[in-house]
Amino acid sequence: MKDAGGDRPAQIFTNLSAIAVIIGIVVGIGIFRLPSMVAQNVSSEIHYLAFWLAGGLISIIGALCYAELASSKPDAGGEYHFLTEAYGSTVGFLFSWGRLAIIQTGSIALAAFILGDYASVIYDLGPYSSSIYAALTIITLTTLNIWGTHPSKNTQSFLTSLIVLILLLAGVAGLMNGTSTDLEPPSDIGSSSAGAAMIFVLLTYGGWNEGVYLSAELKDVRKNITKVLISALCCITVLYLMINVAYIQVLGLETIRNSDVIGVALSNQLIGSGGSFVMAIIVIISALSTANATIITGARTNYALGRDFQRLGFLGRWNKEYNAPINSLLVQGIIALALVVLGSVTQEAVSTMVDYTAPVFWLFILLTTGSLFVFRYKEKESTSTEPSFRVPLYPATPILFMLVCCYLLYSSIAFTGSGALLGVGILLLGLPIYLFARPRASRR
Secondary structure, eight states: OOOTTSOOOOOOBOHHHHHHHHHHHHSSGGGGTSHHHHHTTOSSHHHHHHHHHHHHHHHHHHHHHHHHHHHHSOOTTTHHHHHHHHHOHHHHHHHHHHIIIIIHHHHHHHHHHHHHHHHHHHSOOSTTHHHHHHHHHHHHHHHHHHHOHHHHHHHHHHHHHHHHHHHHHHHHHHHHHSOOOOOOOOOOOOHHHHHHHHHHHHHHHTTGGGGGGGTTTBTTHHHHHHHHHHHHHHHHHHHHHHHHHHHHHHTOHHHHHTOSOHHHHHHHHHHGGGHHHHHHHHHHHHHHHHHHHHHHHHHHHHHHHHHHBGGGGGGGOOBTTTTBOHHHHHHHHHHHHHHHHHHHHOTTHHHHHHHHHHHHHHHHHHHHHHHHHHHHHHHHTOOOOOOSOOOTTTTHHHHHHHHHHHHHHHHHHHHHTHHHHHHHHHHHTHHHHHHHHOBOGGGO
16 A cells, blocks of 8 residues: 555664664563562562463463564554454544554653653752653654664664663572572462452563564565564563562562562662662663653554555655654644643543553454454465565464453453543544544555
């Protein structure tokens, strides 16, 4: 399908640069904040570590399903493209609207706010210090991406390398300097606690699915997309296990449960009173990495939306000179800045954002995985070339992952309560916009 501007994305992402984007999105601020919430819902150290291992394995199962989708239907729209092809333009539009209005822009604003909080520890700019830093972060990174995909992906590779090195050093230092702890076997724990623990674990692993948005720009995508997704997740799982073993060894499970800033607690134990400053720098780097990678992938969905909907065509223009969807980046940046303004006057805006995005996120992950069955069924009636990758143990693998998605969708609705209703309400606002936007004839 032709885009609105006549130019298409160039295949400039190598395996390493694509892996860097995925790791940059996933290995972010969550690993320095969410382990305490996981620890509050487990009964022992073994139980705690088992959840982190299970989170990695579940994510890898999901990545295998996504790898078949991306290798057979590579497109800059990623999940939006799969959903549109499988279920029609209405579902695809609602998904893309959810990313534009809630998920991606909310994630960018959240990372920017956390950067602002920690930057204010180093140098306070006054009563709106966090908001000022957050706005400057969004403006700077959006400008970097408008400058072109080459500088943004190179910056992402550099930031991701720093984060991986920091986590490796922290994990090794924790293992070398921590007190040996006898791991106690897990005791019985309620299903509601297990569900809550898994929500926080998979929220920390969240973002691996963003790799499919680079499929139109990944060199030899049919061959390499599986390597990219699985390699990134294996690396992330190892990093998460290392840092969590370090948390256990140095701090112990009870301290983890009671610490809202577990990264600061670890750094203070390892290097003394200067730990707070060091952790502030680490979180700033991590937030920059997360925000930049989210900006890269979020703009691709907006581009695909404009490409396929006539009255949103300005979003579907791809600038060949800079190899970037400039209009999509600008709109995304404006919405993220609006959320920063909202957050500066409403203190609960950021925490509410996390609540109402979880059910929407798992709903569309579930539907995207289900599209694999739709495409397999259609494949029987066509003579098209088979994808380079086939998910192993089909249909058991996608069914297993869909069951996990159903459980997490239920758990996230039960956990967030009214926040889930807010997210659904914003999502449904996309219906009248869809009627106005009018899909292009070939997408109806």
